[in-house]
Amino acid sequence: MEYRSFADLAATIARNSYRLPADIDLIVGVPRSGMLAANMLATHLNLPFLDLESFVAGLDPYVGRTVRPTMRVDGSAAPARVLVVDDSILSGESMVEVRNRLAAARPGADITYCAVYAAREDHPEIDVWLEIVGHPRIFQWNLMRHRRLGDACFDIDGVLCHDPAEDENDDGERYGRFLVNARPLHLPGVPIKHLVTSRLEKYRAQTEQWLRAHGVDYERLWMLDLPSAEERRRLKMHAVHKARVYRKTNACLFVESEDRQAVEIADLSGRPVLSIETQRIVWPQHQVDAARERFRREKSLPDTMGHGMRQAVLRALRSTPIGTAFVRKLRSLMV
Numbered sequence: 571m572e573y574r575s576f577a578d579l580a581a582t583i584a585r586n587s588y589r590l591p592a593d594i595d596l597i598v599g600v601p602r603s604g605m606l607a608a609n610m611l612a613t614h615l616n617l618p619f620l621d622l623e624s625f626v627a628g629l630d631p632y633v634g635r636t637v638r639p640t641m642r643v644d645g646s647a648a649p650a651r652v653l654v655v656d657d658s659i660l661s662g663e664s665m666v667e668v669r670n671r672l673a674a675a676r677p678g679a680d681i682t683y684c685a686v687y688a689a690r691e692d693h694p695e696i697d698v699w700l701e702i703v704g705h706p707r708i709f710q711w712n713l714m715r716h717r718r719l720g721d722a723c724f725d726i727d728g729v730l731c732h733d734p735a736e737d738e739n740d741d742g743e744r745y746g747r748f749l750v751n752a753r754p755l756h757l758p759g760v761p762i763k764h765l766v767t768s769r770l771e772k773y774r775a776q777t778e779q780w781l782r783a784h785g786v787d788y789e790r791l792w793m794l795d796l797p798s799a800e801e802r803r804r805l806k807m808h809a810v811h812k813a814r815v816y817r818k819t820n821a822c823l824f825v826e827s828e829d830r831q832a833v834e835i836a837d838l839s840g841r842p843v844l845s846i847e848t849q850r851i852v853w854p855q856h857q858v859d860a861a862r863e864r865f866r867r868e869k870s871l872p873d874t875m876g877h878g879m880r881q882a883v884l885r886a887l888r889s890t891p892i893g894t895a896f897v898r899k900l901r902s903l904m905v
Contacts, residue, residue: 571823571842572707574687575849576606579657579709582686583610586700590615591682594653598625600668603711604656607686611655622668625652626675651680659685660705662695669695706822710849713825715759721822723815724758726767726777728827729846730786731755741770741799749776754784756846761787766815766824768808771795813838 574582597619599608605621612619618631654672659665665683672681687707688699708716727733731752738748749769765786769777771793778791792815796802809831816824816839824843826832832845832852843852 571851572703572705573709573844573849573851574703574707575710577849579607579686579711580610582701583607583614587611587614589698589700590653590684591651591698593651594682595650596620596625596631596652598622598652598654600654600656600664603658603709606711607657608655611653611686622654626671651682653682653684655684655686657685657709657711658687658689658703658707659693659696659699660689662693665695708823708844713844714756717760718822719758719760719762721763723764723766723812723819723821723824724762724788725812725824725826725846726765726769727752729756729825730758730765730784731780733827739799746773746776749773750779752780757784758786761789763789764792764815764819764821765790766792766812768794768802768811770797770799770802809834809838816841816843 594615594617597608597612597615597617599605599619599621601622609619611617620629620631624631654668656665656668665685669683672679682698683696684698684700685693685696686700687703687709688696688701689703689705689707691699691702693699706718708718713719724730731754734745734748734752738744765781765788767777774791774793777793781788781791792811794802794807794811796805796807802808812824812826812831813835816835824832824835824839824841825846826835826843827846829845829847829850829852832843832847836843836852836854840854840856842854844850845852
């Protein structure tokens, strides 16, 4: 499983924008996710920006005070070169539709097609990509409408709704009111397989009431059957309960609000956990140790091996998501 956050997107753009043509006059974003990437790229390169519909309609970009007004997109002064940007490409069908539409609407335009994240190096539907991110993959901006939610475990507090304040967390009347009136944070746009919470079983009615009120579609709600919050704290059951359900359901991913608990759940379940707090995939420690050892071995390979063999070892290291993550995240640390 590969995951990229908003921060990862910004870093990828800043790090790899050198791959783009140097003479771009206008950046056009493909709705909806491509708008975010295109806007980031336009800001990074200090260039005008338009959405696809506005470009097709011949509207002018609003450039503000700090962007040089190099061109117009109406008939008076068409841009010399346009960069059409989407956040990612997998099958390529969406980009084919965009290309066909622009070929009809702007047949004379010099357009370069770009995806920030490509599933593989060879994508004939685009001219340039900025980073290879294989499948399966989830992005922060499509997490709550991703089809894999249909086989995932989701925490509630800190994910679907905000955490209770200290004065609300009394395991009594104030906590009950919080459960019914909690402000939503990230509401899913598709059904979720499992909701797994450390809330006590005695609060099931209030929890289900909140879920109905906010249109959360789910298959099963797993709660903790203990008499009190004090007993839950004494037994330290938060991560243990969630890890047990994760193992039992064999879900593809667990989405947890707290990074500390994400680490515990990953170690106890032996499976990856997405931490909402740090926006990263947390891997079980034994897999982390194995990947670190493989990385050390790769770093210690003698130069006499030759470039070809070193690249073969790197490909082997990147053959798993955890290996890929460590090549990407730990290279600067393992010198």
